[in-house]
Amino acid sequence: MKGLLIKDWKLLKNQGRFYAVIVLFALVVMAASESGYTFAGYYLTFLASLFTLSTFSYDEENGGTGFLMTLPADRKTYVKEKFLFGILLTGGSWLVSCLLSAVFLMLRKPGENPLSLIPPMLGFLAVFLLLLFAAIPMILRFGPEKGRLGLVGMIGIFTLLLIIISRTAGSADAAVESLKLVLARYTAASVSVAVILYLAVIQACYRISVRIMEKREF
Amino acid sequence: MLVRLHEAEKHYDSFCLQCSLEVREGYVTGLIGPNGAGKSTAFKLILGLVCPEAGEVSVLGKTARSLTSDDKEAVGAVLPGSGFSGYLSIRDILPVLKSMYRDFQEEDFIKRCGQFGLPLDKKIKEFSTGMKAKLKVLTAVTHKAKLLVLDEPTAGLDVIARDQILDLLREYMMPGDRSVLISSHISGDLEGLCDDFYLIDSGKILLHEETDVLLESYGVLKMTEEQYQALDKEWILKVKREPYGYSALTGQRQYYMENYPEITMEKGSMDDVITMMVQGGQG
Numbered sequence: 488m489k490g491l492l493i494k495d496w497k498l499l500k501n502q503g504r505f506y507a508v509i510v511l512f513a514l515v516v517m518a519a520s521e522s523g524y525t526f527a528g529y530y531l532t533f534l535a536s537l538f539t540l541s542t543f544s545y546d547e548e549n550g551g552t553g554f555l556m557t558l559p560a561d562r563k564t565y566v567k568e569k570f571l572f573g574i575l576l577t578g579g580s581w582l583v584s585c586l587l588s589a590v591f592l593m594l595r596k597p598g599e600n601p602l603s604l605i606p607p608m609l610g611f612l613a614v615f616l617l618l619l620f621a622a623i624p625m626i627l628r629f630g631p632e633k634g635r636l637g638l639v640g641m642i643g644i645f646t647l648l649l650i651i652i653s654r655t656a657g658s659a660d661a662a663v664e665s666l667k668l669v670l671a672r673y674t675a676a677s678v679s680v681a682v683i684l685y686l687a688v689i690q691a692c693y694r695i696s697v698r699i700m701e702k703r704e705f
Numbered sequence: 706m707l708v709r710l711h712e713a714e715k716h717y718d719s720f721c722l723q724c725s726l727e728v729r730e731g732y733v734t735g736l737i738g739p740n741g742a743g744k745s746t747a748f749k750l751i752l753g754l755v756c757p758e759a760g761e762v763s764v765l766g767k768t769a770r771s772l773t774s775d776d777k778e779a780v781g782a783v784l785p786g787s788g789f790s791g792y793l794s795i796r797d798i799l800p801v802l803k804s805m806y807r808d809f810q811e812e813d814f815i816k817r818c819g820q821f822g823l824p825l826d827k828k829i830k831e832f833s834t835g836m837k838a839k840l841k842v843l844t845a846v847t848h849k850a851k852l853l854v855l856d857e858p859t860a861g862l863d864v865i866a867r868d869q870i871l872d873l874l875r876e877y878m879m880p881g882d883r884s885v886l887i888s889s890h891i892s893g894d895l896e897g898l899c900d901d902f903y904l905i906d907s908g909k910i911l912l913h914e915e916t917d918v919l920l921e922s923y924g925v926l927k928m929t930e931e932q933y934q935a936l937d938k939e940w941i942l943k944v945k946r947e948p949y950g951y952s953a954l955t956g957q958r959q960y961y962m963e964n965y966p967e968i969t970m971e972k973g974s975m976d977d978v979i980t981m982m983v984q985g986g987q988g
Contacts, residue, residue, distance in 0.1 A: 490805035497797035498790060501828075550787040557752050557782035557854075559774040559805045705754040 491560055491568040492575075495542045499576070502538075509534055510583075517591050525604060527584040527591075529611045535580035536619035539573040540638065544631040553705030562700040566623070570693055573619045581612045613685065618642060620692040627699045706730075706763075707852045707884045708751055713760035715746050722746045722908040725760075728852070728886045733878060735895040735902035735916075736888040737979060743908040744888040745785065748856040751886065752782055765852065778806050781845030783855040788841050791830025795823060795840065806848035814847040821869060835866040842870050846877045853877065853885040859894055867891070871898055892975030896920070902975070904982055911982045914956075923973025924958030925981065926951075932968055943985030954981035 499506075513527045520526065546552045556562065585608050589601035618641055626634025670677050708728035715722040722743040728734045736744050749755045750762045753769040762769040765776055772780070789798050795818055802809045818825060821839045829837065842858050853874070859867045871894060874885060889895050895902060896916060904912040914923075928936065929950040940957035954977065955961055962970050971977070 490801045493804060494789070494793070494798070494801045497793055497801070501792050501794075501797070545790040545792055548790055550784070551790055553749075553754050554782070554784055554787040554789070556754060557777070557780070557784070559777040561774055564774070704756065705749065 488560070488564050488568050488571075490558070491555070491565065492572060495539075495568070495572045498542055498545050499538060506534075506538075514587070517587065525588050525607050525611070527587040529584075529615070531580045531584045531587075532577055532611050532615045535577040536573060536615045537635075537638075539569065539576055539619055540622055540626060540631070540635055542569070542572065543626045543634070547631055550705065556705060562703070563697050566627075566693065566696045566700050569623055570620065570696075573623070574616070577612070577616055577619060581608070584608065584611075614645070617685065617688065618645070620689050624692055624696040624699055627696055627703065707765060708854075708886055709761070709763045710747065710750065711761040711763075713747075713750055713757045713762050715750060715755060715757055717746075720746075720908060722750075723760075724905065724908065724910050726903050726910060726913070728884050730884055731878075731881055732900045733874070733885040733887065733898050735899035736886065736905060737892060737895060737902055737975060738888075738905035739979070739983060740890075742905045744905060745856055746908075747905070748784070748854055748886075748888065751854055752780075752784075778808070778848065779851040781848065781850035781853045783841045783845050783853075783858045785857040785860055788837065788844070789829060792828060794826050794828055796825045798844075799825075802844065802848070808849040810847045810849070814843060817843055817847070817873075834861045835863060838862055839866065839870060842873060846873060851883055853883070853887070855885060855887040857888055857890065859889055859891060867894060874898060892979065896975050904979060906983045912978065914978075918956075919973055919975065919978060922958055923954065923956050923978060924961065925971045925973060925977050926953045926955060926961055926965070927969040927971065928953070932965070936965065936968075943981040944987070945981060945985040952981070952985075954978065954985060 510531065513530050516530075517526050543552075546555060552565075555565065560568075585604065588604050588608065592599055592601050592604060618638055621641060622634055622638035625637040628634075629637070706727050707730055708726070710724055710726045712723065712725055714724075720741070720743070724743065724747055726734070726736070726747070736747060738744055746755065750757055751764055751769055753764075753772060756770060764772060765779060767776060789801075799811060799814070802814070803811055815825070818840075821836075821843065823832070823836055823840055823843075829840065832840065838858060838861070842855070845853055845855065855874075858874075859870055862870070874887075875898065877883060878885065885898075887895065887899070899916050901913065901915045902919075903910050904914075926936075926941075927947070927949070933944075933951040933953070936953070938953075940955050940960055941953045942956055943954045945952050954973070958970060958973065961968065
């Protein structure tokens, strides 16, 4: 596991210049925008999850995944490493994003509490990690290119759902209000259910990935 | 027995491998055969990269697919055209190998990289074919593996690079308890290295022989039509029609040399054996 993590880290490091440009771009956009404090939040976190997926392409290059499987690393460990690398990289980028967003907020609106950024930032982290973990089994099954297309597709569907929900919500105020009431009354329970569901989906993604990898032939 | 394939079968759309072979401790075993014969499929079965549909594949006494990470430390592998990502350098893969193999000999690895002219900081994708091949073999041999499984490790190399790799493998075998399974298109490589070899074609093993026996006892008879008709064919393995008459492969060269001194006899080589066994008909 450690060896595979080092390999992916070295791959990331070798693309350092490219990522430095991306961070710079995020800073420029945030500086230019009056209210885009959370831009780095989703931009950098999304890119980190995308880089995790691109490590599959590096591995696949010339059938390299098959070679990796001849090293002392079994198929389950390979999947485990990708999930862990995804968490570390996306989580790390998210922390950097949080810091950047907080600094920008404090500079632009000194009176505002930077902790107010936590809910949206947590939301970005949860969504991008979920998308990443859902894309991993697709990549293992269909290959890096199709898998990444799948990720973009999922983001599209997710965005579409959000738009539909927000529009429908306007025409069904009563239902939304009653849902808000229920959530407000049972906040702890709602959060617990959401977290449990979230973790269950991630675990399912992991298990499916392991099963695909164990059946895969090189 | 370090490797054992017993009636192992693997089917693809238009190809079927049905093969039995063994690699003994202290032996360098060659797997030879034309392109598409099934060599790489056999290697993949041994390395657990594909699953057999029938038969048995065992490595180091365990089913190939059930080898643990600890078991795999005792195996070094070279696969044609595949290895670490080209976006990494040798310096990048050093800590990877160090953390994967408890017996990784870092100093030796770096020293040999220098000897082989492999730069530590250059990206692997910028390496020449020969440099990539050397790196793959070096990676396989520098962690005290008990078994090497090398599929075409010398493919596309010039004579000097090939000799360097073959010397490295000879050195690897020095302790005496190690084994190598190797395939190559260049039979000369295998003649000078292998203790025994398997000839494979169309997914089937056609011949298993000790290399010394092949070089000492095998021969190719070159004869006219009349000489062929009068020939005792008991020890003839394969026959091929030629413009001058017939050529025939035998595993009893001495017998024919003594009894048919008028027939031209050529000493057997791996190339002759491959050509005759694959292209020749029954004697």
